[in-house]
Structures are given as structure tokens and as C-alpha cells.
Amino acid sequence: MPLLKFDIIRGRSDEEIRQLLDAAHEAMVEAFEVPLTDRYQTVTQHQPEELILEDTGLGYRRSADVILLTVISRPRSQEQKTKFYRLLVERLQTSIAISPEEVIVSLVENSDADWSFGHGRAQFLTGELK
Known part of the structure; x- marks a missing residue:
């Protein structure tokens, strides 16, 4: 946990998707200080007409490379969140040449009672996880 849910436009290769997931995981581990094996990620691919992500008046030019990432997590500090945003775009730009203006993140917080990992x-x- 956290759970990272990626919405992207269909057309990326399997290798690009793996690099996207790896870059996000690395940023999350560093920023949120979670264990390396704490990895929960999903990818939903959409046809271009099924994903409308505009610039909210910031002047960003979105393309088929746009990524909408929803992070569902226990509460994190403002410092952790801003560090995650920064590390994420840095790693995506380095690993798969995604422009920072193509990355949209929404972080949704929940509590310990909102998670069950099985059984x-x-x-x-219960104290099985900290």
C-alpha cells in the first residue's frame, strides 16, 4: 500500500508500461518510505476519446502521452506528497521521456480500517502490518 492506479491512452508497449510502473514505484518508495515489496499498481488503458484531461487553465499541452495517476494511501505529509510528485516526473522523464506537464496526480487518503490485504x-x- 499505497495503491497506484494509472489511466493512460492505449498504445504504449509492454516495456514502456513496465518502465512507467517501475519509475512510479521507485518514487513512492523514496518519498513515502514504504518497503520495496509494498507494490500495488494497476493500469487501465483507454481509447483516446475515453480520456479527457485538459490543462485547467495552466497552458499545458496534453498529448497521447498523458498519464492520470490516482494514489490511494494512508495519510502522508505535505513534504512527502510534494517529494513524490517531483520524483515521479523526474523518473518518468528520464526513463520513458514523458514530459512533466503530461503527468496528473490525485492523491486520495484513507485510514487503516480501509485496507484488507486478504483473509x-x-x-x-490487527497489528499484522504497521
């Missing part, structure tokens, strides 16, 4: 238990509440 019908809330492992953060």
Missing part, C-alpha cells in the same frame, strides 16, 4: 482481516488494525 478478511484489516491487517493494519
Whole structure:
């Protein structure tokens, strides 16, 4: 945990998708200080007409490279969040040449009671996970 959900436009290669996931995981591990094996990621690919992501008046030019990342996580500090945003775009630009203006992130916080990792238990509440 956190859970990272990527929405992208269909057309990237398997290798590009793997690099995207790896770059995001590295940024998350560093910024949120979670274990390296704490990896939960999904990718949903859309036809271009199914994903409308405009610039909110910032003057960004979006292309078929645009990435919408929803991060669902326990509460994080403002410092951790801004560090994650920065590391994410740096790593994506380096690994797969994604422009920083193509990366949109929404971080949604929840609590320990909102997670079950199996066996019908809330492992953060039972103490199985910290």
C-alpha cells in the first residue's frame, strides 16, 4: 500500500508500461518510505476519446502521452506528497521521456480500517502490518 492506479491512452508497449510502473514505484518508495515489496499498481488503458484531461487553465499541452495517476494511501505529509510528485516526473522523464506537464496526480487518503490485504482481516488494525 499505497495503491497506484494509472489511466493512460492505449498504445504504449509492454516495456514502456513496465518502465512507467517501475519509475512510479521507485518514487513512492523514496518519498513515502514504504518497503520495496509494498507494490500495488494497476493500469487501465483507454481509447483516446475515453480520456479527457485538459490543462485547467495552466497552458499545458496534453498529448497521447498523458498519464492520470490516482494514489490511494494512508495519510502522508505535505513534504512527502510534494517529494513524490517531483520524483515521479523526474523518473518518468528520464526513463520513458514523458514530459512533466503530461503527468496528473490525485492523491486520495484513507485510514487503516480501509485496507484488507486478504483473509478478511484489516491487517493494519490487527497489528499484522504497521
